[in-house]
Amino acid sequence: MKVLYPFVAVVALVLIAFIGASLPGGQYLFGVVFPILAFAIFLVGFINRIMNWGKSPVPFRIPTTCGQANSLPWIKQNKFDCPSTGFGVIVRMFLEIVLFRSLFRNTKAEMLDGPKIVYGATKWLWLFSLLFHYCFFVIVVRHLRFFTDPIPGFVQALEFGDGLLQVGTPVLYQSDVVFVIAILFLFLRRILLRQVNYISLPADYFPLFLILGIAITGILMRYFIRVDVVVIKELTAGLASFSPKVGDINPLFYAHLFLVSTLLVYFPFSKLMHLGGIFLSPTRNLANNSRMVRHENPWNNPNIKPHSYASYEDEFREFMAGADLPLDKPLEPAPEEKEEKAE
Amino acid sequence: MVKKRENQDFVLSLLQERKGDAMYDGGKIIPGLVIFVGLMTYPIWSGNAGTTPKPVKPTGHEKCVKHKEFMRTSHMVLLNEWRDEVVRDGNREQIHIGDKVYDKSLQNGCMHCHTSKKKFCDECHNYTAVKPYCWECHIQPKETI
Numbered sequence: 001m002k003v004l005y006p007f008v009a010v011v012a013l014v015l016i017a018f019i020g021a022s023l024p025g026g027q028y029l030f031g032v033v034f035p036i037l038a039f040a041i042f043l044v045g046f047i048n049r050i051m052n053w054g055k056s057p058v059p060f061r062i063p064t065t066c067g068q069a070n071s072l073p074w075i076k077q078n079k080f081d082c083p084s085t086g087f088g089v090i091v092r093m094f095l096e097i098v099l100f101r102s103l104f105r106n107t108k109a110e111m112l113d114g115p116k117i118v119y120g121a122t123k124w125l126w127l128f129s130l131l132f133h134y135c136f137f138v139i140v141v142r143h144l145r146f147f148t149d150p151i152p153g154f155v156q157a158l159e160f161g162d163g164l165l166q167v168g169t170p171v172l173y174q175s176d177v178v179f180v181i182a183i184l185f186l187f188l189r190r191i192l193l194r195q196v197n198y199i200s201l202p203a204d205y206f207p208l209f210l211i212l213g214i215a216i217t218g219i220l221m222r223y224f225i226r227v228d229v230v231v232i233k234e235l236t237a238g239l240a241s242f243s244p245k246v247g248d249i250n251p252l253f254y255a256h257l258f259l260v261s262t263l264l265v266y267f268p269f270s271k272l273m274h275l276g277g278i279f280l281s282p283t284r285n286l287a288n289n290s291r292m293v294r295h296e297n298p299w300n301n302p303n304i305k306p307h308s309y310a311s312y313e314d315e316f317r318e319f320m321a322g323a324d325l326p327l328d329k330p331l332e333p334a335p336e337e338k339e340e341k342a343e
Numbered sequence: 344m345v346k347k348r349e350n351q352d353f354v355l356s357l358l359q360e361r362k363g364d365a366m367y368d369g370g371k372i373i374p375g376l377v378i379f380v381g382l383m384t385y386p387i388w389s390g391n392a393g394t395t396p397k398p399v400k401p402t403g404h405e406k407c408v409k410h411k412e413f414m415r416t417s418h419m420v421l422l423n424e425w426r427d428e429v430v431r432d433g434n435r436e437q438i439h440i441g442d443k444v445y446d447k448s449l450q451n452g453c454m455h456c457h458t459s460k461k462k463f464c465d466e467c468h469n470y471t472a473v474k475p476y477c478w479e480c481h482i483q484p485k486e487t488i
Binding site: 046144145148168170227230276280 | 364365366367368369372375376379380383384385386387389390391393394395396415416417419420422423467470471472473474475476
């Protein structure tokens, strides 16, 4: 059920777009109104979510320590896996965001006869998620050719590099092939691995199906049921300048666009927000310097003053002495007693 | 189950109380958001919608080898087929459309009618950043006009 429902939802979205775009006025609705609305929801929702996170206090330093922390001078610190400086944090975040360093550490536990548990490295998830994210990035940047005029040089350069093998016409993009393979890997992983399957939810499958749907409709439009890109660019570049012209476009395009619109709307409310969230992960972006810098819990009540043990003892010394509790500073004899002794 | 739910709500409400309007690390988050929005809206502020390409139609020729809709979306497939047939199989059989005869050739066929690369091919190709590699083998025709 948790696989079937998201699948049915994505198929339904495609059908809605097919039917909707064939109705009178539907082309304007699916080609102009929904995409603009979706983009607005995406931006506002994204900002809202980030602001909400920014307002959440982080009372403690909670970096995950993936290496030797800063310690005595002769103990070598792992500066990027347990950073204690701002620079170290920047390097750590860079490696995390660009190379998925924490996924690279992924291990798999296996029970052998004995019984004996062994841990081994598994890099497959790291490899395919890296491929998936980079292909997605390349594909998104490549699509700028539909939204800009003149088309910036880096988009053209990227497109040239992506089609370097010059297979077929229109030229095959390598990123398209790798992208679909990577999505299928990420999907099959959730199906075939028992433990991963157990913890997977519809919210995990839905974005996978959605993105796969976007990829398939896009691939069909480029390589198989070729569509007229000039008419499409008139619409999409028009969207970017708020003067869209709706021409005679293949319904497949509306399915593609509607799935993308859905993705944009879904984005700020789902796990896809890890795009922004990775930057705000306190377990990654905090320096492990609790022993060098005093961090105050932002929600501390300012009326409650710090109360050291010494002052605590000062306040309750007599009672503590009366209860025979050990004292750092012994109770001085009362002045009257002193006088008595002196006499 | 209900009890658990209530407990969760209570904890959440405590957390909400902690959350004021103050932002932590706003000095880093706000510039980050500005950069993000700037990148996402790049197409909006970078340029304009551009001008719709208007490829010049040939004069004195009415019909192409295929119908207009096919040519608009799939001319590259046809060109690829022709290339394979001519270059690899040596099949230069001419194409008869009505009473007209066309050479199975880019320069002697297509460009017999569509004389200008600049005013026909490049119009749409530049608009959509398509760079066909025809002219890596063919010698690019000199523009007469």
